[in-house]
Amino acid sequence: MPLHRLLSLSCLLVAAASCGEQTPLVVEAECDTSQQIGEFETGRDLFLAHFDVKTDVDDLHAAAAVATFLRDPRFACVEYRAIAGTYGTQEGDYVEGPNVFELGFGQRWHDAHHDRATALLEVTTAVRRTLNAGGDVWIMEGGQSDFTHDVMMEIKGATPGIDLKRFHVVQHSDWNEGTTTPEKLAWVKEQSDYRKIADGNFSTNGTPNYNTPDRADWGRVLADPTVGTLWLEAKTIGERHNGDGYLNPSIAAGGFDFSDTAEASHIFGFQDQADASAFFDAFLGTETQDE
Ligand SMILES: [Ca+2]
Ligand SMILES: [Ca+2]
Ligand SMILES: [Ca+2]
Numbered sequence: 001m002p003l004h005r006l007l008s009l010s011c012l013l014v015a016a017a018s019c020g021e022q023t024p025l026v027v028e029a030e031c032d033t034s035q036q037i038g039e040f041e042t043g044r045d046l047f048l049a050h051f052d053v054k055t056d057v058d059d060l061h062a063a064a065a066v067a068t069f070l071r072d073p074r075f076a077c078v079e080y081r082a083i084a085g086t087y088g089t090q091e092g093d094y095v096e097g098p099n100v101f102e103l104g105f106g107q108r109w110h111d112a113h114h115d116r117a118t119a120l121l122e123v124t125t126a127v128r129r130t131l132n133a134g135g136d137v138w139i140m141e142g143g144q145s146d147f148t149h150d151v152m153m154e155i156k157g158a159t160p161g162i163d164l165k166r167f168h169v170v171q172h173s174d175w176n177e178g179t180t181t182p183e184k185l186a187w188v189k190e191q192s193d194y195r196k197i198a199d200g201n202f203s204t205n206g207t208p209n210y211n212t213p214d215r216a217d218w219g220r221v222l223a224d225p226t227v228g229t230l231w232l233e234a235k236t237i238g239e240r241h242n243g244d245g246y247l248n249p250s251i252a253a254g255g256f257d258f259s260d261t262a263e264a265s266h267i268f269g270f271q272d273q274a275d276a277s278a279f280f281d282a283f284l285g286t287e288t289q290d291e
Contacts, residue, residue, distance in 0.1 A: 032077060033077050035077065037074065037075065037268050038267055038268040038269025038270070039168070039267060039268075040138055040267055040268055041135070041136075042075075042077035042078055042079075043077055044130075044134065044136070045079070045130065045135045045136045045137070045138055046080065046081070046126060046127060046130035046135060046136075046137050047080040047081075047138050047140070047264075047267065048080070048081050048082075048083065048123065048127075048139045048140065048148075048151075049063070049066045049080065049081070049082040049083070049140045049142065050083050050086040050139060050140060050141055050142050050143060050147055050148065051063055051083065051085075051086060051142040051143060052085070052086050052087035052088070052090075052142060052143020052144055052176070053084055053085060053097065053113070053143070054085070054087040054092060054093065054095065054143070055090065055093055055094075055244065055245020055246045056245070056246045056248055056257075057237070057238040057239075057241050057242045057246075057248055057251060058211070058250075058251065058257035058258065058259060059084075059095070059142055059143070059260060060095065060097045060100050060234040060237055060238045061234050061235075061238060061251070061256055061257050061258040062210075062257075062258040062259065062260040062261050063082065063084075063100050063101060063104050063142075064100060064104060064227065064230050064231050064233075064234040064258065065210070065258035065261040065264075065279065066082065066104070066140070066261060067082075067104030067227065067230060068227045068230075068231075068284070068287070069261075069264070069268070069270075069279075069282075069283045071226060071227065071283075071286075071287035072283050072286045072287060073286065074286075075268075079126075079130070080105075080108060081105075081108050081110060081123055081126055082101060082104065082105040082108060082109040082110070083109065083110045083112050083119060083123060083147060084097075084098075084109060084110070084112060084113060085112035085113025085114070085116070085119070086112055086141075086142070086143050086146065086147035086148070087113075087143055087144055087146070087179075088143070088144030088145070088179045088180040088181055088184075089144070089146075089179050089180070089181055090179040092244075092245035092246070093241075093244050093245050095237070095238075095241045095244070095245075096237075096241075097233070097234070097237040097238075098111070099233050099237075100230065100233050100234050100237060103229060103230040103233055104230050110122050110123055112147055116147075120147070120150055120151065120154065123151055124151050124155065127155060128158070128159075131159075131162065131166060135166075136166045136168060137167045138168045138170070138267045139168065139169045139170065140261075140263040140264045140267065141169055141170060141171040141172075141260075141263060142260035142263070143176055143260075144176050144177075144179050144180040144181075144185075145169065145171070145177075145180045145184060145188045146180055146184050148167070148169055148192075149181075149184035149185075149187060149188050150184075152167055152191060152192065156191075164192055165192065165193045166193075167191075167192040167193065168192070168193045168195065168267070169188060169192045169193065169195065170195045170197060170263040170264075170266050170267060171194070171195070171197070171263065172196075172197050172199050172200045172207065172259070172263050173200075173259075173260075174199075177196075197262065197263065197271075198262075199259070199262070200259035200260060200261065200262025200263070200265075201259040203274065203275065207262040207265065208262050208265055208270075208271065208273045208275060209259075209275045209276075210257065210258045210259045210261050210262060210276050210279060211250050211255075211256070211257040211258075211276075212250055212255045212257075212276050213249065213250045213253035213254070214255050214256075214276075214277075215253070215255050216277075217256065217276060217277055217280050218231075218235070218254075220280065221280060221284065222235075224287075226287040227284075238251050239251065256276045258276070258279075261279070
């Protein structure tokens with residue numbers, strides 16, 4: 001059982017108010033530690049959500065979307081880490097949105113932009129724990145694969161016999177591949193279970209289209225008592241920095257772009273969703289409240 005589950009379980013057992021700082025807490029009754037969600041096995045596997053946040057602001061929407069589905073009680077036992085700043089070789093400004101990650105992931109996010117070495121150490125530690133316990137690692141590559149490469153290299157260096165096919169790396173974007181350090185991409189593609197899926201920015205290609213200029217869903221998203229504040233922060237910071245580097249047209253139009261979340265839909269088996277509205281139909285209003 002993951003450490004935070006033990007902590008939250010013990011909190012319930014002793015009903016101690018002092019346990020409030022362990023986040024996020026979950027409703028234990030909803031937490032089935034051995035459950036298959038898509039290809040992910042809860043209680044065993046680790047989910048890494050990687051975001052480059054450079055220079056497209058859409059990662060802020062993607063981070064909010066990932067945090068939204070992770071709050072669904074069905075995902076209560078999903079062990080995860082979110083990492084901001086996993087960019088590769090692209091020029092331009094990193095988009096500062098720490099509050100999006102703080103609100104979305106609490107203590108389970110790492111800042112690879114400001115302190116890459118610490119992020120690498122912490123994520124590698126979590127990965128090693130999962131691998132040692134027999135689990136697999138599922139990586140949503142919201143950007144380039146440089147950070148993934150470095151994590152895998154650390155693991156391989158410390159455990160030469162490890163089967164690196166236990167890293168399942170999901171990528172949806174030609175552009176992300178093109179801005180990964182070429183030799184790192186080649187190595188990750190060869191060593192991991194690397195899965196290139198159809199682009200999450202477009203429809204009718206076998207993956208959802210989470211990129212839309214349609215702003216109609218903002219009302220229900222911002223009104224949501226659990227994730228409304230998170231989405232407001234993602235919207236605000238996204239609009240503030242849109243065009244500093246790349247001008248995201250859907251976000252400029254007031255809509256949504258959490259296209260990178262298509263990779264998570266592949267991992268967790270909700271890839272049949274058509275679009276952003278279908279995502280919100282599935283995951284808004286089902287959230288587990290943080291305590
Ligand atoms: Ca991205
Ligand atoms: Ca698609
Ligand atoms: Ca996009």
